[in-house]
Amino acid sequence: MENITEEMINKTGQTRHTNTEEEMDEKPVYEREYDREEKKLYGKVAVISGGDSGIGRAVAVHFAREGADVAIIYHKEEQDAKKTQQLVEEKGKKAIIIAADVSNETDCRFAIQLVMEEFDQLDILVNNAAIQHVQKDIENISEDQLEETFRTNIFSQFFLVKAALPYMKKGGAIINTASVTAYHGNPVLLDYSSTKGAIVAFTRSLSQSLVEKGIRVNAVAPGPIWTPLITSTFPEEKLSTFGKDTPMKRAGQPAEVAPCFVFLASEDASYISGQVLHPNGGEVLNT
Numbered sequence: 001m002e003n004i005t006e007e008m009i010n011k012t013g014q015t016r017h018t019n020t021e022e023e024m025d026e027k028p029v030y031e032r033e034y035d036r037e038e039k040k041l042y043g044k045v046a047v048i049s050g051g052d053s054g055i056g057r058a059v060a061v062h063f064a065r066e067g068a069d070v071a072i073i074y075h076k077e078e079q080d081a082k083k084t085q086q087l088v089e090e091k092g093k094k095a096i097i098i099a100a101d102v103s104n105e106t107d108c109r110f111a112i113q114l115v116m117e118e119f120d121q122l123d124i125l126v127n128n129a130a131i132q133h134v135q136k137d138i139e140n141i142s143e144d145q146l147e148e149t150f151r152t153n154i155f156s157q158f159f160l161v162k163a164a165l166p167y168m169k170k171g172g173a174i175i176n177t178a179s180v181t182a183y184h185g186n187p188v189l190l191d192y193s194s195t196k197g198a199i200v201a202f203t204r205s206l207s208q209s210l211v212e213k214g215i216r217v218n219a220v221a222p223g224p225i226w227t228p229l230i231t232s233t234f235p236e237e238k239l240s241t242f243g244k245d246t247p248m249k250r251a252g253q254p255a256e257v258a259p260c261f262v263f264l265a266s267e268d269a270s271y272i273s274g275q276v277l278h279p280n281g282g283e284v285l286n287t
Contacts, residue, residue: 039067040266045121047112049073049102049160050129052081054227055177058254059126059261060084064091066262068124071115072097075129080228094119102129103151108159112167122167124265127157127199128177132192146191153195157202170214173265176203178221178276183285196221200276207274216273218264223280226251246281 046063050056051072057080060070070088072095074081081097088095096118100107115122130153135141157176164174181189182196200219207217224230224243230251231239243251260277263269278285 039065040262040268041124042067044068044123044265045071045115045119046124046126046265047071047073047115047122047160047164048126048128049156050075050177051126052077052084052097055222055225055254055257056126056128057084057087058258059128060095061087061091062255062258062262063124063265064088064093064095066266067093068265069094069119071095071111071118073100073102073111073129075099075101077228102156102160103148105155105159105162108156109163112160112163116167122164123169123172125160125164125168125172125174126177126261126265127160127174129153129156130177130192130195132189134188135190136188138190141191149191150195150198153192154198154202157199161206165210165215168215172215173269174206174210174215174217175261175264176217176219178203178219180221180223180278180280180283180285182221184283203276204274211273216264216269218269218272218274219276220257220260220264221276221278221280222252222257223278223283224251225257225279226253243281246283248281250281252279252281 041063044067046068048056048060048070051060051070052074056072060072061084063070070093072081072084074097078099085095085097096114098111098114100111102108112122131149133145133149161174176199178199179193179196181193182200186193200221203217203219210217223246226242230242257279260279264272264277
């Protein structure tokens with residue numbers, strides 16, 4: 001078994017036509033070094049915005065399970081943030097919680113500075129924080145709501161990337177949380193869906209911008225996932241049918257989404273950048 005090295009990746013010495021792998025001058029690497037005891041993110045430090053609950057909490061726990069220390073950025077839900085911190089520590093990893101308003105660039109810089117003071121390292125950035133407001137008509141979306149949604153959902157990703165990049169090294173990973181609504185829309189979440197579409201474009205563009213630095217940028221676009229964002233947004237009659245319009249006829253759980261983030265953060269995804277994964281209950285999308 002071989003580790004994939006930069007030397008192997010950059011080899012282009014094959015000049016003659018061959019039909020079999022055995023005849024190839026430069027053999028393809030068919031298996032990496034693999035140890036079932038080895039953790040995928042061992043020795044890494046991850047920052048997760050909106051890491052206090054829902055998908056963010058699941059990602060924090062799964063990252064810790066794979067060996068990463070975690071910094072959790074939250075807004076107001078301190079009780080949830082402390083619980084997530086506890087869950088990470090129960091996996092034997094270090095966790096810090098940082099109260100910050102990620103819609104504000106100064107707060108984002110402050111949060112990243114605290115991470116560096118604590119860990120002196122930053123390998124993975126997960127841009128997950130988001131808000132949504134149900135409005136049946138575009139006329140009901142106020143200027144204040146529109147700005148709040150965009151600042152929280154997409155401005156924050158720009159701010160955190162700008163703050164984190166000076167500390168990220170080759171091999172780092174940035175993972176943005178998009179949404180199924182970026183692809184098929186949502187008539188009562190116009191501003192939210194618009195930000196999620198922007199996140200997809202941001203992911204694709206940023207991946208091209210950072211590829212020469214060796215930093216991969218990808219996204220995850222969940223379908224209907226059972227989180228506090230849902231119970232705080234929709235009326236009770238909607239909650240009872242939430243997710244039942246998917247091919248799997250149910251909502252997903254955060255634990256079913258978090259492995260996508262682990263994959264994209266790990267060396268398993270070393271040849272993947274600018275892409276979006278779709279844990280959405282089986283909906284086929286034209287991506």
